[in-house]
Amino acid sequence: MFKVLLLELDGVLRFWDPTLTEAVEASYGLPAGALALAAFAPHRFDPALTGTIDDQTWRESVARNLSLDDVDTARAAVQAWMGPVGRVDPDVLDVVRLARTTVRVVLLTNATNRLQDDLERLGLTDEIDDAMSSAQLGLAKPDPDVFSRAALRNGLMFSEIAYVDASPVNIATAEILGIRSHRYVGVDEFRTFVDDVLIDA
Structure with a gap:
């Protein structure tokens, strides 16, 4: 689950x-x-x-x-x-909002200590349940211990996590650990993955 x-x-x-x-x-x-x-x-x-x-x-x-x-x-x-903080894809955000009706949504990203400021400027603070950066964890992906620390922080087993990343290296690391993973290539495929995850939530 x-x-x-x-x-x-x-x-x-x-x-x-x-x-x-x-x-x-x-x-x-x-x-x-x-x-x-x-x-x-x-x-x-x-x-x-x-x-x-x-x-x-x-x-x-x-x-x-x-x-x-x-x-x-x-x-x-x-x-x-x-200085710029990029832009949020509104279609992806819609899928994130759907996911949050059933599971927690947590960011795990390689980032400096400016992450929280970025999230505020992007308007994402209230759109997720938690955010973890490599600067907080003291390690950066694809180090497998990043996923171990993320799981420990959330009191989870790897089998209770579904993971999405655009990096094939990060996806491969997560899959080796037994985390169900999806490489992001577009919002349609992401939506399908999330729909499947929610069935098992």
């Missing part, structure tokens, strides 16, 4: 403007790929993702590693890139 629908936020419920990175880099005279190179270098990104440093400290580090004339301009570029 399923008790929780566990969802990745990004690529399932939240989507980003695909033109944003290119637009910011063009606006600030940065070469293509400069923002991602500065932000996602493992030695810089991993501590933010697992909560060792906070989001603001990470942003400052990114700004100081951009090849711009002064740090204030670099900070402005980082803010223009990281």
Whole structure:
């Protein structure tokens, strides 16, 4: 019997403007790929993702590693890139609301400590039952212990969890643990999966 629908936020419920990175880099005279190179270098990104440093400290580090004339301009570029919070897919949200009539809906996402602020700005705070970030858990997906900690926090066995993610690697990890999982490819398939889950809830 399923008790929780566990969802990745990004690529399932939240989507980003695909033109944003290119637009910011063009606006600030940065070469293509400069923002991602500065932000996602493992030695810089991993501590933010697992909560060792906070989001603001990470942003400052990114700004100081951009090849711009002064740090204030670099900070402005980082803010223009990281400031937006994306958009919620209203059709996916409708399915989430349906699921909540029967099971708890919990987000499990790789995110810095800005997650709660993002959820408030997206209007999702009252649309879910709980949210867990990698920064809170101290581990990031696809580490299998992320799922163990999520289950423990909710007092669940893996067999009581249904999981949705857009990442095939994360889905594979969950399935190895015995969690019924669905790789998100579109709202219609997601709705079908949720309908099946609710039958067994």
